[in-house]
Amino acid sequence: MAAEIKHPGQIRKAPENFLDPQLLREIHEQGLDDKRRRFLRQSFLMASAASAVSSTSMSFANEVGTEGGENSAAGDPNILVLPSHSTTLGKPVAQAGYGQPSRHEHTILKRASPGLTRTQEASASFTPLQALFGIITPNGLHFERHHQGWHDIPPETHRLMIHGLVKTAMIFTLDDLMRLPSVSRIHFLECGANTAMEWGHPSVPTVQYTHGMLSCCEFTGVPLSVLLDYCGYDKQRSRFVLAEGADGSSLTRTIPIEHALDDVLVAWGMNGEMLRPENGYPLRLVAPGMQGVSWVKWLRRIEVGDQPWGTKDESIQYIDLMPDGSHRQYTSIQECKSVITSPSGGQQLLNKGMFNITGLAWSGRGKIKKVDVSVDGGRHWRSARLEGPIQNKALTRFNIDWVWDGSEVILQSRAVDETGYVQPSIDQLRKVRGSRSTYHNNAIQSWQINASGEVLNVQAY
Amino acid sequence: MAAEIKHPGQIRKAPENFLDPQLLREIHEQGLDDKRRRFLRQSFLMASAASAVSSTSMSFANEVGTEGGENSAAGDPNILVLPSHSTTLGKPVAQAGYGQPSRHEHTILKRASPGLTRTQEASASFTPLQALFGIITPNGLHFERHHQGWHDIPPETHRLMIHGLVKTAMIFTLDDLMRLPSVSRIHFLECGANTAMEWGHPSVPTVQYTHGMLSCCEFTGVPLSVLLDYCGYDKQRSRFVLAEGADGSSLTRTIPIEHALDDVLVAWGMNGEMLRPENGYPLRLVAPGMQGVSWVKWLRRIEVGDQPWGTKDESIQYIDLMPDGSHRQYTSIQECKSVITSPSGGQQLLNKGMFNITGLAWSGRGKIKKVDVSVDGGRHWRSARLEGPIQNKALTRFNIDWVWDGSEVILQSRAVDETGYVQPSIDQLRKVRGSRSTYHNNAIQSWQINASGEVLNVQAY
Numbered sequence: 001m002a003a004e005i006k007h008p009g010q011i012r013k014a015p016e017n018f019l020d021p022q023l024l025r026e027i028h029e030q031g032l033d034d035k036r037r038r039f040l041r042q043s044f045l046m047a048s049a050a051s052a053v054s055s056t057s058m059s060f061a062n063e064v065g066t067e068g069g070e071n072s073a074a075g076d077p078n079i080l081v082l083p084s085h086s087t088t089l090g091k092p093v094a095q096a097g098y099g100q101p102s103r104h105e106h107t108i109l110k111r112a113s114p115g116l117t118r119t120q121e122a123s124a125s126f127t128p129l130q131a132l133f134g135i136i137t138p139n140g141l142h143f144e145r146h147h148q149g150w151h152d153i154p155p156e157t158h159r160l161m162i163h164g165l166v167k168t169a170m171i172f173t174l175d176d177l178m179r180l181p182s183v184s185r186i187h188f189l190e191c192g193a194n195t196a197m198e199w200g201h202p203s204v205p206t207v208q209y210t211h212g213m214l215s216c217c218e219f220t221g222v223p224l225s226v227l228l229d230y231c232g233y234d235k236q237r238s239r240f241v242l243a244e245g246a247d248g249s250s251l252t253r254t255i256p257i258e259h260a261l262d263d264v265l266v267a268w269g270m271n272g273e274m275l276r277p278e279n280g281y282p283l284r285l286v287a288p289g290m291q292g293v294s295w296v297k298w299l300r301r302i303e304v305g306d307q308p309w310g311t312k313d314e315s316i317q318y319i320d321l322m323p324d325g326s327h328r329q330y331t332s333i334q335e336c337k338s339v340i341t342s343p344s345g346g347q348q349l350l351n352k353g354m355f356n357i358t359g360l361a362w363s364g365r366g367k368i369k370k371v372d373v374s375v376d377g378g379r380h381w382r383s384a385r386l387e388g389p390i391q392n393k394a395l396t397r398f399n400i401d402w403v404w405d406g407s408e409v410i411l412q413s414r415a416v417d418e419t420g421y422v423q424p425s426i427d428q429l430r431k432v433r434g435s436r437s438t439y440h441n442n443a444i445q446s447w448q449i450n451a452s453g454e455v456l457n458v459q460a461y
Numbered sequence: 462m463a464a465e466i467k468h469p470g471q472i473r474k475a476p477e478n479f480l481d482p483q484l485l486r487e488i489h490e491q492g493l494d495d496k497r498r499r500f501l502r503q504s505f506l507m508a509s510a511a512s513a514v515s516s517t518s519m520s521f522a523n524e525v526g527t528e529g530g531e532n533s534a535a536g537d538p539n540i541l542v543l544p545s546h547s548t549t550l551g552k553p554v555a556q557a558g559y560g561q562p563s564r565h566e567h568t569i570l571k572r573a574s575p576g577l578t579r580t581q582e583a584s585a586s587f588t589p590l591q592a593l594f595g596i597i598t599p600n601g602l603h604f605e606r607h608h609q610g611w612h613d614i615p616p617e618t619h620r621l622m623i624h625g626l627v628k629t630a631m632i633f634t635l636d637d638l639m640r641l642p643s644v645s646r647i648h649f650l651e652c653g654a655n656t657a658m659e660w661g662h663p664s665v666p667t668v669q670y671t672h673g674m675l676s677c678c679e680f681t682g683v684p685l686s687v688l689l690d691y692c693g694y695d696k697q698r699s700r701f702v703l704a705e706g707a708d709g710s711s712l713t714r715t716i717p718i719e720h721a722l723d724d725v726l727v728a729w730g731m732n733g734e735m736l737r738p739e740n741g742y743p744l745r746l747v748a749p750g751m752q753g754v755s756w757v758k759w760l761r762r763i764e765v766g767d768q769p770w771g772t773k774d775e776s777i778q779y780i781d782l783m784p785d786g787s788h789r790q791y792t793s794i795q796e797c798k799s800v801i802t803s804p805s806g807g808q809q810l811l812n813k814g815m816f817n818i819t820g821l822a823w824s825g826r827g828k829i830k831k832v833d834v835s836v837d838g839g840r841h842w843r844s845a846r847l848e849g850p851i852q853n854k855a856l857t858r859f860n861i862d863w864v865w866d867g868s869e870v871i872l873q874s875r876a877v878d879e880t881g882y883v884q885p886s887i888d889q890l891r892k893v894r895g896s897r898s899t900y901h902n903n904a905i906q907s908w909q910i911n912a913s914g915e916v917l918n919v920q921a922y
Contacts (some may be wrong), residue, residue: 093582
């Protein structure tokens with residue numbers, strides 16, 4: 001397949017692997033030859049598909065003058081009718097407001113899985129990755145995971161205490177913290193239980209449920225190292241810190257001091273604004289690369305100590321049961337992982353021809369170095385184009401062009417991080433970890449596209 | 462002032478200019494000596510300030526055991542009462558939802574200026590920069606500027622036509638475009654009229670109104686160069702493209718072909734999700750570095766031509782009236798600029814001692830190289846710490862620590878971009894441009910802090 005740029009002088013500064021214009025034209029013509037099928041972004045046009053669009057004969061773009069020109073979807077393609085938004089006065093600017101998504105996007109929501117837990121206060125909701133672009137997760141669609149429900153804490157009453165092996169135990173208000181030198185960094189956040197259901201037979205249909213406990217935001221806060229220095233932590237004896245949340249579950253996590261002094265933040269900002277209540281407003285820990293549970297929400301207390309605490313949240317929960325019956329504990333780092341978000345499970349290809357395969361890659365150990373994509377279940381791999389700048393412990397968006405010939409295929413992506421670690425297959429993972437784990441499934445995800453264009457969640461070896 | 466790190470081994474990977482722990486401690490003690498004043502983030506705690514907080518004696522953090530410990534704001538500081546969110550079940554995860562900001566953030570809104578225009582359909586609203594962190598502008602707070610109001614266009618009926626000096630005129634559906642190779646990039650977007658009111662005597666109190674027609678988002682779309690190649694644009698004769706919106710104003714802008722082929726995108730994605738209706742849903746032009754009006758919203762048509770069109774939106778509007786009576790036309794590039802967002806006009810310092818001065822810098826010509834900050838009206842300058850990665854034609858967040866001694870001061874920031882261009886003073890700008898301009902005011906902004914801690918919008922020379 002011709003994937004290189006034949007006219008670099010024309011597509012200036014274009015990233016690698018762009019399709020060349022001639023190939024685009026061939027695909028376009030191929031599309032015009034087959035008007036029966038059309039790519040539907042299920043989650044994007046679900047509502048409209050049933051009505052206006054499905055009866056039209058659109059395929060891959062139309063030359064002006066051919067069947068299906070502008071406004072054809074609104075009725076007779078030969079009559080050009082100006083839509084009302086081109087002939088009427090629109091809505092005024094907001095006098096004072098907070099904007100919302102288009103009403104046409106009403107199906108793009110974070111969603112819970114009702115049978116997942118016994119109560120919805122100790123449960124999770126999932127981010128609709130299949131409908132998202134780039135690397136930033138909008139705050140309104142950030143996944144949730146609570147141990148005793150969420151609260152909207154009045155910020156003026158909230159306090160952070162730092163104590164333990166420190167010279168001076170201190171209590172900070174939010175205003176105190178905001179006066180300190182802050183930093184802003186983009187990081188991914190993944191629940192340790194993300195992709196848990198894929199340890200067994202694939203049972204959930206979409207990437208929202210297989211990988212949707214994943215997000216990436218720009219966080220703003222003060223480095224924990226600054227606060228520990230401020231309180232005068234004991235440099236000889238300090239080996240761990242304990243972070244505790246202010247919700248009823250008093251969620252607590254032990255973090256090694258070397259992580260705490262590295263890139264951990266005490267954060268209030270998320271994608272430019274204050275944290276959302278579901279995500280820890282007004283203060284949470286940001287523990288880059290570590291599993292979500294360590295990013296303690298509604299953060300109220302940090303204790304410095306010389307040994308791990310072994311609290312309920314790290315001895316009974318968030319442990320990996322190994323084949324020999326032992327448990328892996330404190331398995332905090334999220335290993336290198338990737339997933340194709342479109343086409344993905346539950347979507348439908350309605351037209352052979354060209355597609356942009358796109359997805360996300362990330363590693364708790366640093367930057368993503370490479371993402372390879374296979375369309376034949378792992379026999380052949382091509383390197384995808386990575387969107388830059390590639391950032392440390394952040395999502396990286398990948399894109400690669402692909403021409404679907406209408407046959408059954410299996411799509412996979414495989415990420416490599418800067419340490420050289422290669423994302424494993426589910427088979428490789430099971431050989432080491434067995435099949436009784438809940439957490440830390442970073443296996444290669446397989447999506448099968450059958451001849452009718454349906455995309456299904458499968459496991460391929 | 463000691464701005465270097467004295468213990469680099471402790472604050473590992475910390476950016477430059479962090480205050481050292483000893484200085485932090487001295488400031489802390491200074492704060493404890495003066496409990497009368499306290500820094501208030503006006504826009505953040507406005508509501509609460511009047512009630513719970515102002516009567517407490519908090520200053521800069523508290524040692525455990527001193528007056529004003531945890532929960533002191535809730536009543537008697539000697540009685541520790543667990544707040545209800547620590548003792549009750551919280552709210553459940555969203556079954557299917559789109560999250561919203563905390564109710565405590567209800568004052569953080571985009572806001573219009575009622576007297577600005579005769580109708581609110583042809584007007585603007587402003588982003589609350591004083592309350593934002595990092596560089597990402599949340600979609601709900603993105604400024605608005607409409608010429609005939611906004612619409613929520615059904616995406617399945619929307620089309621983009623490309624015609625003019627092309628081999629094959631084409632019409633694209635949104636689905637067609639989404640099948641093409643897409644890219645995701647973070648760019649700033651600034652209205653050409655941003656800071657317009659500062660050409661005269663300062664008349665607006667806050668940075669929301671002086672600089673709030675400014676945002677920065679991650680945009681996803683297909684490079685216009687790919688589409689132009691696809692349609693076979695005439696490489697000999699093409700010199701300009703015209704972009705046209707689908708709203709009633711039929712807003713049109715001429716863009717030189719070298720820009721169109723460089724980094725201009727036809728975009729649908731904004732901060733991970735679909736564009737908001739107010740920002741051009743479902744399709745807009747992204748013209749990095751160019752003034753906002755060129756980022757045509759509700760994009761429906763691109764024409765390729767051999768001369769500029771001189772439409773109403775570029776001959777009657779968006780022109781700069783020069784001292785000699787002539788007009789500058791097609792002044793599209795937003796020159797290098799910066800502004801301190803906190804402390805900024807309308808905020809109040811209630812306590813001398815340490816503050817993190819923070820703000821934004823940007824340039825339509827590339828990356829930001831340096832931002833200097835003055836606290837004495839421009840006599841002395843110190844270089845601020847820039848948050849990385851510094852991106853091309855994107856906002857760059859700067860931070861610098863500062864100890865306020867309680868005297869009257871004037872804060873200013875001055876940015877330099879990678880071309881070496883230095884942000885001018887308002888005086889320098891007026892010498893060249895006169896005082897009859899509306900657009901393209903990129904002068905240094907001055908905030909005066911008086912002895913009572915009030916922050917005011919002033920002009921300093």
